[in-house]
Amino acid sequence: LLDGFNITDPLTGRFDTRLSIDGVRAIEVDSGRYSADTGKGSAGAVRIRTLMGDDRWRPAATNFIPGIENRKGFLLANWTPRATLAGPLRRGRLWLSAAADARYDLHVVDDLPAGQDRTSSWRTSNLLRLQANLTPAHILTASWLWGDWRAPRNGLSLLDPLETTVDRASRQNFLSVKDQLYPGRGALLELGYAATRAFARESPQGRDLYVFTPEGRRGNYFLDARRRSSRDQWLANLFVPLRTHQLQAGLDLDRLTYYQKADRHPYEFYRADLTRSRRVDFSGPNVLHRHNFEASFYLQDRWKPLPSLLVEAGLRADWDQIVRHTPLSPRLSLSFSPPGHDNTKFAAGFGLFPDAPNLRVLSRHLDQYTLARYYGDDGETLRSSPLPTYYHLDDRNLRLPVYRNLSMGFEQLLPAGFHARVEYLRKRGRDGFTFVNTLTAPHPEFEALYELRNARRDLYDSLEVTVRKTFRRQSQFLASYTRSRALSNAVVDV
Numbered sequence: 001l002l003d004g005f006n007i008t009d010p011l012t013g014r015f016d017t018r019l020s021i022d023g024v025r026a027i028e029v030d031s032g033r034y035s036a037d038t039g040k041g042s043a044g045a046v047r048i049r050t051l052m053g054d055d056r057w058r059p060a061a062t063n064f065i066p067g068i069e070n071r072k073g074f075l076l077a078n079w080t081p082r083a084t085l086a087g088p089l090r091r092g093r094l095w096l097s098a099a100a101d102a103r104y105d106l107h108v109v110d111d112l113p114a115g116q117d118r119t120s121s122w123r124t125s126n127l128l129r130l131q132a133n134l135t136p137a138h139i140l141t142a143s144w145l146w147g148d149w150r151a152p153r154n155g156l157s158l159l160d161p162l163e164t165t166v167d168r169a170s171r172q173n174f175l176s177v178k179d180q181l182y183p184g185r186g187a188l189l190e191l192g193y194a195a196t197r198a199f200a201r202e203s204p205q206g207r208d209l210y211v212f213t214p215e216g217r218r219g220n221y222f223l224d225a226r227r228r229s230s231r232d233q234w235l236a237n238l239f240v241p242l243r244t245h246q247l248q249a250g251l252d253l254d255r256l257t258y259y260q261k262a263d264r265h266p267y268e269f270y271r272a273d274l275t276r277s278r279r280v281d282f283s284g285p286n287v288l289h290r291h292n293f294e295a296s297f298y299l300q301d302r303w304k305p306l307p308s309l310l311v312e313a314g315l316r317a318d319w320d321q322i323v324r325h326t327p328l329s330p331r332l333s334l335s336f337s338p339p340g341h342d343n344t345k346f347a348a349g350f351g352l353f354p355d356a357p358n359l360r361v362l363s364r365h366l367d368q369y370t371l372a373r374y375y376g377d378d379g380e381t382l383r384s385s386p387l388p389t390y391y392h393l394d395d396r397n398l399r400l401p402v403y404r405n406l407s408m409g410f411e412q413l414l415p416a417g418f419h420a421r422v423e424y425l426r427k428r429g430r431d432g433f434t435f436v437n438t439l440t441a442p443h444p445e446f447e448a449l450y451e452l453r454n455a456r457r458d459l460y461d462s463l464e465v466t467v468r469k470t471f472r473r474q475s476q477f478l479a480s481y482t483r484s485r486a487l488s489n490a491v492v493d494v
Contacts, residue, residue, distance in 0.1 A: 001047045003143065004235065005176050005194040006039060010256050011229035011360050015046065017172060018125040018147045022060065022084045023099025025051045032407030032425045033333045033349035036298040036314025037237070037250055040356040042403035042429060050143070052131050053095035057087030071108055072117065079104040093133055100126040109156055116162045121151035137182040145174040159216030163205055166221050170200040186241040196231040210267035213274070225262040229359070231255070246302040254294040258359050261287045264368060275379030281371045281386070288366040292359055293321040308337040318354050318400065322362055325399040327354050343413035355401040361433055361452070365391040372447045387445070391435065393452035401454070403429040416469070423464045432456025434490035448494075456490040 001007070007017050031044040038045045060083065067077035079102075086097035103123040110117070125147040132140045153165040176194035183189065204210075204221035211218040237250040264282040271277050300314035316329040333349030371386040406426040414420055431454035438449045462484035469477045 001038075001045065002145070002174070003048070003050055003141070003176065003178070004190075004192065004237075005174075006231065006233055006254070007048075007145075007174055007196065009172075009198060009229070010196055010231040011198065011227065011258055013356055013358055016170075017145070017174070018101070018103075018123055018149075019048065019127060019145065020082055020084070020099040020101035020125060022062065022082050022101070023050050023097065023127045023129075025049045032405060032409075032423070033347070033351075034331075035312055035333070036300045036316040036329065036331050036351075037248060039252065039296060040318055040354045040400075042353040042355050042401070042405065042427065050127060050129060051084075051086065051097050051099070052129060052141075053086035053088060053097040055088045055091045055095075058085070060084045066104075072110065072114065075106060075108070075118075076104070078106060089130075095131050097129045098126065100124070107156065109158060111158050112156075112161065117156075119151070119153035119156045119165065121149065121154070123147070123149045137184075139180045141178045141180075143174070143176045145172075147172045155221075161216070161218075163208070163219065164210070164217045164221055165205060166223075167203045167205075168201070170198070172196065172198045186239075188237075188239040190235075190237040190239075192233075192235045194231075194233045194235075196233075198227075198229045200227040201225070207265055209265070211270060212267065213270045214272050219267075222265050222267045223262060224264070225260065228257075228259040230257045244304050248298075248300040248302075250298050252294075252296040256292045256294070256359055258290045258363055259288070260363070260367070262368065271379075275377065276375050277379070278375065279373045281373075282368045283371055283388075284368040285366075286368060288363055290359060290363040290366065292357070292362070294356070295319045308339060308342075310335045320357055320400060322395055323357055323398045323400055324395065327352065327400055327402055329354060329402075345409075345411040347409040347411075348407065350404075350406050353403045353405055355403070355429075355432070357400065358433065362393065364435075365393050365452075367391070370447070384444070387443075387447035389447040389450070391450045391452070398433075398452065399431045399454050401429060401432040401456070403427050403458070414467075418467060418469045421464075421466045423462075423466075425460070425462045425464075427458070427460040429456070429458035429460075430454075432458060432490065435494050437494075450494060456488065459485075459487040461485055 008014060009016050026049045028047040029044065034045045062082045064081045066079040069075055069077040082101040084099045088094065089096050104120065106118065106120045108118045125145065128144045130142045134140055148171045149169065151168045153162060154168045155165045156162060174194065174196050176192065178190065178192040181189045203224050206220040208219040210220055210222040232255045234253040235250065237248065240247045263286055266279055266281045268276055269278040296316065296318045298314060298316040303311045305311065311334045314331045317326055319326045329352040331351030335345055335347040337345050370389045373386050374383040375381060376383055407424065409421065409423045411421045433452060433454065434456040435450040436453050436455055438451050439446060462482055464480065464482040466478065466480040
């Protein structure tokens with residue numbers, strides 16, 4: 001979440017957004033106990049709060065002098081310049097902040113010949129924010145975050161020479177507006193809208209046949225693709241304090257779209273004696289469209305019945321247009337300090353956490369299908385007719401994946417200002433998405449028939465011990481050890 005808005009990739013759900021660290025005010029990471037106002041996501045929540053300017057102009061620049069390396073000749077090393085600017089457009093009423101950064105990476109393969117042994121990439125981003133205090137009880141903020149990544153000849157290695165590499169590029173634009181109203185008595189009404197637009201491009205060096213051999217790859221990569229995805233998000237949050245209670249309610253609406261155009265050409269596999277063993281062709285439409293609409297609603301209560309006891313209870317409901325399954329997600333957590341032991345704290349929490357559906361997985365059946373041909377020992381004689389592989393899903397039989405998370409923690413302030421913490425986390429997931437081959441035996445007419453099912457099961461346990469100490473409010477010592485295990489019955493994406 002960036003200032004309360006979802007900034008994950010609309011297509012994959014991954015956090016691929018680049019953001020300058022100089023534009024960040026605080027980052028909160030929750031892996032076990034997080035409240036009902038946090039959206040779908042069983043692994044955890046990352047809340048990023050960005051900086052805003054004040055009544056003084058503050059320019060800054062970092063790492064603007066690049067390094068030089070002598071590696072197969074002198075070359076520009078990895079480089080990460082950053083710059084920030086913040087200050088008032090109108091003192092006391094309107095402020096501006098901007099945080100830009102770039103990253104240059106150079107990859108050199110020592111065993112490849114000169115001129116074909118290196119590849120580089122550039123990442124750039126800029127976060128621009130405005131805040132206007134229309135009145136002391138009415139604050140309006142707006143943000144624009146854009147990012148760009150260009151990586152020509154991506155994938156270069158000893159087994160993947162220059163001809164097999166792919167020129168990759170992506171960009172993302174994130175625009176948001178948030179209106180905060182304080183009607184009085186400590187209440188807060190928050191309304192917001194955000195738009196995310198993402199584009200990805202991957203293009204091979206040509207259209208020569210792509211070949212897998214025991215000595216590496218040859219030819220040109222088989223996929224030339226353009227992908228566009230978007231998210232439009234509307235949110236509303238209401239905070240109402242009532243003596244020992246802090247009530248909160250909210251609504252989140254998201255519209256997601258996905259467009260892909262993929263031009264593919266065949267690829268082949270060769271044996272150690274350089275005879276052909278298999279050939280894969282593609283058939284079907286090379287353009288697909290997919291859209292989805294998500295709605296979420298939550299209620300939450302923070303209750304402090306005693307000065308040393310805090311209880312937080314919440315309930316969340318998530319609906320999805322494609323899956324059309326509305327799981328209820330109750331969540332409960334508490335923290336307690338025993339009377340007379342203010343330096344000791346116990347905490348525990350339990351909740352149900354659904355995962356957001358992956359729009360790319362839910363679109364796979366709309367993409368092209370493969371045709372596999374197998375060859376005899378001479379590399380020319382066909383062993384069978386072309387065998388297709390199909391993907392299928394039935395929206396009516398799918399459910400949102402849900403995880404049961406249990407966490408317990410203990411914190412203690414030790415002598416000499418040391419702080420110790422022990423945290424146990426237990427997660428159990430069910431109904432995860434995975435493609436299952438419905439063919440239980442070799443079939444004379446099909447290579448595979450994959451159906452999307454709620455067949456994935458996940459298990460995770462961890463125990464973490466952390467000790468830290470702060471010196472003079474500027475330096476910190478921290479030591480941490482984590483023991484964890486993760487098990488799943490469906491790890492590889494077919």
